[in-house]
Amino acid sequence: MNALLSLSRLIDAINIKIGQAVSWLLLAAVLICSGNALVRYIFHIGSNAWLEIQWYLFGAVFLLAAGYTLRRNEHVRIDVVVSRFSKRTQAWIDALGFLLFLLPITLLVLYFAIPFAVDAIRSQEMSSNAGGLILWPAKLLVPIGFFLLGLQGISELIKRIGFLMGKVDASEFERQAVKPEDEVAAIKAANKID
Template identity: 50%
Template sequence: MGPTQNREAQQVNALLQIARAIDALNLNVNRVVIWLVLLATLVSAGNAVVRYAFNTSSNAWLELQWFMFSAIFLLGAAYTLQKNGHVRVDVLYSRYSPRLQIWVDLLGGLLFLIPTCIVIIVTTVPWVTNSIKIMENSPNPGGLPWWPIKLLLPVAIFLLLLQAISEVIKRIAMLTGHLPPTQYIPDEEAEILELKEVVEKKEHP
């Protein structure tokens, strides 16, 4: 490996360390989201029981339920992108070769996802700032403050932006041969490869 290739490898490895840090951040956020799913389910069930059993309700508990559903959706977006689990219009993409799929993801991230995240953050910050300034509350009697859930929007989109940057870094590393394109191997093939590795290790310890 020449000096130029060595320098390139060092640069890519430095970028991959940033990508791993972003992945770890959104993984930890997702662990919080998992608990929110449980809490939202319990609150939703409790609201239903109270409404039908005692013929009463509370705007605060209803809005808490909505807020947690919103938080789950917003905060889970970055982790979903990390796991390549977002919804695709998969008419042509699944027919592409793994390398072409990587190019589609790379260009999609650079040309669409990252710019969109930046636009959303820039346009929502003044809206959120005003909400915090007036300490915006629910117009419903007994409702909750609305500014915290509004604040969550640019925060969640910022996490999504970070994850988009991580995905772009990983796609570049895949195209340059510094990272194997493992996520583009179908689950069945990946399991077969793992089994082969286990067998080979046993045969050649």
């Protein structure tokens, strides 16, 4: 079990790093979106490439941060029902959910997404829009994102099993939402802002 817990910590570290890096893509998307809107309305010029890069960035944020979201236990769930159960029952529900739903669906999506992305790369698929971008990077995000989500699902399953065996504390997988004040303090500390 110790080797599996080490693997779980490695997967967590990978998804945390990717999730933190991807957060910058959201800022880039907002800046591009704002700049594109200003240029279109002020100068009456624009390009489909600017619209498509916004879609690519939002897609990248959604797909690449899915594993990070699962790691932080901030994915969509029915907390009203689940919160009434004991931590042990919640761990069983999560473990069964990962085994019966998350991991099989992730594998199914990967089964179809990998050839989808490979075909786009081979053909150097381009957007059909005038001035559009190449499409294969966006299509490649689908298998990468689901691979990271599947890895995180395995990590979370390991932690739930570890908890049920008494080797992991529940704090390892509880929701990690923080108060807005704490988030501001963390941002200031990370950027050394006074």
